[in-house]
Amino acid sequence: MSCLQLSVPLLAASRSKRTAVRCASDRQELFNRIAPVYDNLNDLLSFGQHRIWKRMAVSWSGAKPGDSLLDLCCGSGDLTFLMSEKAGERGKVIGLDFSKEQLSIASSRQYLLSKACYNNIEWVEGDAVDLPFSNGYFDAITMGYGLRNVVDKRRAMQEMFRVLKPGSRVSILDFNKSVQPLTAFVQEWMIDNVVVPTATVYGLAKEYQYLKTSIDTFLTGKELEKLALDAGFSYARHYEIGGGLMGNLVATR
Ligand SMILES: C/C(=C\Cc1cc(O)c2ccccc2c1O)CCC[C@H](C)CCC[C@H](C)CCCC(C)C
Numbered sequence: 001m002s003c004l005q006l007s008v009p010l011l012a013a014s015r016s017k018r019t020a021v022r023c024a025s026d027r028q029e030l031f032n033r034i035a036p037v038y039d040n041l042n043d044l045l046s047f048g049q050h051r052i053w054k055r056m057a058v059s060w061s062g063a064k065p066g067d068s069l070l071d072l073c074c075g076s077g078d079l080t081f082l083m084s085e086k087a088g089e090r091g092k093v094i095g096l097d098f099s100k101e102q103l104s105i106a107s108s109r110q111y112l113l114s115k116a117c118y119n120n121i122e123w124v125e126g127d128a129v130d131l132p133f134s135n136g137y138f139d140a141i142t143m144g145y146g147l148r149n150v151v152d153k154r155r156a157m158q159e160m161f162r163v164l165k166p167g168s169r170v171s172i173l174d175f176n177k178s179v180q181p182l183t184a185f186v187q188e189w190m191i192d193n194v195v196v197p198t199a200t201v202y203g204l205a206k207e208y209q210y211l212k213t214s215i216d217t218f219l220t221g222k223e224l225e226k227l228a229l230d231a232g233f234s235y236a237r238h239y240e241i242g243g244g245l246m247g248n249l250v251a252t253r
């Protein structure tokens with residue numbers, strides 16, 4: 001069984017350093033594989049709603065003109081481009097990801113979209129659990145659909161705390177691991193009966209089946225708030241959006 005199917009208890013029990021590294025590389029390869037169709041499938045499968053959820057995440061980050069901003073697990077750059085528009089030409093945005101293919105798509109989109117402010121973007125290949133930035137460097141951080149995919153979530157939260165300026169915010173958008181049985185049922189039904197069958201057409205059934213496992217083994221809103229407070233954040237609040245299917249954690253350093 002690949003670690004894309006392992007539950008957290010199994011993963012935690014067998015978590016040698018080697019297992020965690022293999023799991024991270026399995027996920028890195030997964031996002032490299034889906035990179036060519038990732039954006040189109042997100043638009044198709046959420047009827048474009050994911051763009052609204054991403055705008056909400058960026059607004060909650062408090063990003064403003066002239067800021068130094070980080071979009072963590074940037075993928076193809078959706079939130080990076082939104083943060084770039086917030087920072088403006090006086091600001092700067094770093095989009096960090098460990099998938100070469102996702103960063104390649106992001107860089108191509110930057111060229112094709114060719115908005116003046118997008119010159120403030122720098123793409124960095126790196127790991128969310130070992131950020132190549134000094135302490136207290138960023139005015140705001142976004143992380144869209146990334147935390148659920150990071151093996152060592154605690155370490156990633158500690159790194160976000162470290163590189164944020166005091167009083168600044170992180171805004172973390174992801175699927176919501178709902179405690180409401182009906183919401184959880186609808187989310188699972190959509191993935192099983194719409195998302196995976198659609199992904200199967202592109203030969204990516206396994207990759208999108210991982211979505212369900214990763215949500216099942218994710219943290220609830222309350223657990224995410226505790227993760228942030230344990231990392232040192234002074235304030236943390238998780239908001240359910242998209243009818244409870246998605247959630248956004250806002251934490252202040
Ligand atoms: C932007 C979205 C998901 C990004 C995403 C995150 C991951 O961790 C993945 C892992 C493996 C493969 C793909 C992804 C991935 O795409 C959210 C929207 C896209 C979703 C794929 C669609 C989810 C459908 C919802 C469960 C129901 C939507 C209801 C609709 C708004 C009426």
Ligand SMILES: C[S@@+](CC[C@H](N)C(=O)[O-])C[C@H]1O[C@@H](n2cnc3c(N)ncnc32)[C@H](O)[C@@H]1O
Nearest residue numbers: 031073074075097098099102127128144145149
């Ligand atoms: C679902 S995509 C999200 C992309 C983008 N933020 C968005 O909202 O569409 C998750 C991204 O997280 C990246 N990722 C997962 N674990 C990571 C890690 N430990 N370090 C850096 N990037 C990571 C993957 O390569 C992938 O591009």
